[in-house]
Amino acid sequence: xxxxxxxxxxxxxxxxxxxxxxxxxxxxxxxxxxxxxxxxxxxxxxxxxxxxxxxxxxxxxxxxxxxxxxxxxxxxxxxxxxxxxxxxxxxxxxxxxxxxxxxxxxxxxxxxxxxxxxxxxxxxxxxxxxxxxxxxxxxxxxxxxxxxxxxxxxxxxxxxxxxxxxxxxxxxxxxxxxxxxxxxxxxxxxxxxxxxxxxxxxxxxxxxxxxxxxxxxxxxxxxxxxxxxxxxxxxxxxxxxxxxxxxxxxxxxxxxxxxxxxxxxxxxxxxxxxxxxxxxxxxxxxxxxxxxxxxxxxxxxxxxxxxxxxxxxxxxxxxxxxxxxxxxxxxxxxxxxxxxxxxxxxxxxxxx
Numbered sequence: 001x002x003x004x005x006x007x008x009x010x011x012x013x014x015x016x017x018x019x020x021x022x023x024x025x026x027x028x029x030x031x032x033x034x035x036x037x038x039x040x041x042x043x044x045x046x047x048x049x050x051x052x053x054x055x056x057x058x059x060x061x062x063x064x065x066x067x068x069x070x071x072x073x074x075x076x077x078x079x080x081x082x083x084x085x086x087x088x089x090x091x092x093x094x095x096x097x098x099x100x101x102x103x104x105x106x107x108x109x110x111x112x113x114x115x116x117x118x119x120x121x122x123x124x125x126x127x128x129x130x131x132x133x134x135x136x137x138x139x140x141x142x143x144x145x146x147x148x149x150x151x152x153x154x155x156x157x158x159x160x161x162x163x164x165x166x167x168x169x170x171x172x173x174x175x176x177x178x179x180x181x182x183x184x185x186x187x188x189x190x191x192x193x194x195x196x197x198x199x200x201x202x203x204x205x206x207x208x209x210x211x212x213x214x215x216x217x218x219x220x221x222x223x224x225x226x227x228x229x230x231x232x233x234x235x236x237x238x239x240x241x242x243x244x245x246x247x248x249x250x251x252x253x254x255x256x257x258x259x260x261x262x263x264x265x266x267x268x269x270x271x272x273x274x275x276x277x278x279x280x281x282x283x284x285x286x287x288x289x290x291x292x293x294x295x296x297x298x299x300x301x302x303x304x305x306x307x308x309x310x311x312x313x314x315x316x317x318x319x320x321x322x323x324x325x326x327x328x329x330x331x332x333x334x335x336x337x338x339x340x341x342x343x344x345x346x347x348x349x350x351x352x
Contacts, residue, residue, distance in 0.1 A: 038071040039250055043237075044092035046080035047147060047178040049281045051198040051296045052123040052235050054273070056096040059261040061276050067260075068253035078177045079148030087112075093243055094254065098122075098152035099233040099306070100314050102335040107328040113244055114236035114336040116255035117301040118262065121223045122234040123197050124156045126214040127204065130192040136164040136214050145176035145185050145194035152234075153178070153195035158321035160215055160226070168321065183207065198292030199283055206288055218295040229313040233306050234299075236336075248340070255340040259304045270294050304341040311336060 045053050056074060059065050065072045075092055077083045084101050086092040088110070095101070102112040132138060139161065146153040158168040176185040178197060183204045186194045193214070196204065205211050216222040223232050237254060244251050265273055270293035274282060283289050311332045319326040 037069065038066065039069055039253075041070055041072045041250055041254065042075060042091070042093045043072055043096055044075045044077055044083035044086040044094070045096045046077050046083040046098075046151065047197075048074060048076040049179040050200070051292045052119060052299070053096055054277065054281075054293075054296060055118050055235075055258055055261045055265065055300075056237075057278065057281065058265065058273070058276055059257045061278065062261060062264060064257040064260045065254075068257045070250065070253055070257065072254075078181075079146075079151040079153070079175070081148045081150040081154075087240065093247070093250075094237055094239045096235065096237055099236045099238070099311070099336070100152055100155055100318055102238050103311075103315055103318050103325060103330060103332075104155075104322065106330045106335055107322070107324045111241040111334055112238050113241055113334070114233070114238040114306060115244060115251050115338075115340045116237045116258050116304045117233055117306050118235040118237075118258060118304075119296075119299045120231045120233070120301050121219065121299045122152075122156065122217040122232055123295065123299055124153060124234075125196050125201050125216045125218065126157070126160060126193065127186065127196055127201065128193040128212045128214055129186050129189065129208060129210070133193060133214075134212060136160050137166070139193055139214075140166050140170050142192040143172045143174065143190075145182060145191035146173050147178045147182070147195070148175045149173065153197075155318065155321060156217075157195050159317050162321050186211070198295055199289050202288035202291045203283055203285060206285060219298060227313060227317060229310070231307075231310045232313055232317075233310050236306070238336075241334075244337070252340045252342075255304060256342060259341065262300050262304070265297060266300055270297070273297075305338045306336045308332065 043056060045056055047053060048057060060072060075086060080097040080101060083095045083097050087095050099114050102114050105112045133142060144157055146157055154173060161168055176182045176191060176194060179200050182194060182196055182200050185191050186204050187207045215226050217226050220230060224230060237258060270290040273293050274289050315330060315332060
């Protein structure tokens with residue numbers, strides 16, 4: 001009996017070891033499979049430090065990309081034009097940038113599509129530091145800084161000039177970036193005026209109280225004053241038509257992560273949003289950051305969708321300032337899609 005008992009114990013131990021080992025291997029395999037199943041996406045951003053692009057960064061900080069099965073690498077560029085170059089050159093899959101690039105590329109026969117909207121107002125501001133420059137008309141013959149040639153800040157400036165009786169070539173447009181370099185350019189007198197965005201505007205105003213605002217599209221009122229419309233699509237995620245066709249699930253999950261982020265930003269205070277922002281994108285002046293974030297909260301898209309009416313407004317603006325857009329036949333329904341946008345899942349808009 002004693003020997004039989006020993007045999008039974010040995011058998012039981014062997015069975016336990018096999019079962020435990022199987023569970024351990026399965027558990028490890030599941031974790032390894034989960035990690036390996038995260039789909040990589042390379043996203044180019046035309047100025048990651050800007051508040052207008054913050055949803056793309058916060059989606060990662062809040063864990064929403066990972067929740068959606070994605071590992072998103074953000075590539076920071078000094079302007080939207082450089083982000084577009086990265087996409088067309090194949091080093092990025094998606095761009096977090098301005099919708100107007102899809103129309104500009106359509107005029108050149110390149111099909112890009114926006115698939116989720118982040119903002120309903122552009123958030124761009126024309127500011128002047130030179131005495132005597134108190135209105136857009138005074139920019140003639142002056143040096144006006146833009147983030148980069150061909151960027152949305154450049155297009156915004158061109159539109160302002162044309163609608164105020166000038167030609168784009170009647171001003172000089174050096175590249176000054178959009179964050180600290182833009183602040184330095186305007187406050188140190190390197191440029192007479194500039195196209196800027198938050199939080200750089202708030203920082204520049206603190207350093208130079210005499211700074212004047214010539215045009216401001218951070219609010220509905222300002223957007224109507226400049227463009228004559230209530231909603232003007234600006235920051236979106238866009239990609240090439242072939243990438244979207246081949247990566248439909250990735251696009252759907254990206255759109256959902258962004259919408260969840262926007263919902264989170266809408267329901268949290270500027271201070272809470274700032275706390276979730278990576279340290280390298282915060283200014284030493286906390287109040288400047290908070291002021292900029294208050295503007296951004298008013299600019300957030302209500303549902304991530306673009307409409308025929310709002311995209312038509314962008315086409316009209318670009319047609320005024322760009323000859324190739326004005327002369328091209330552009331099918332706006334090919335420059336965006338809402339098929340990947342859906343409401344954030346119930347109970348999935350919060351993050352620790």
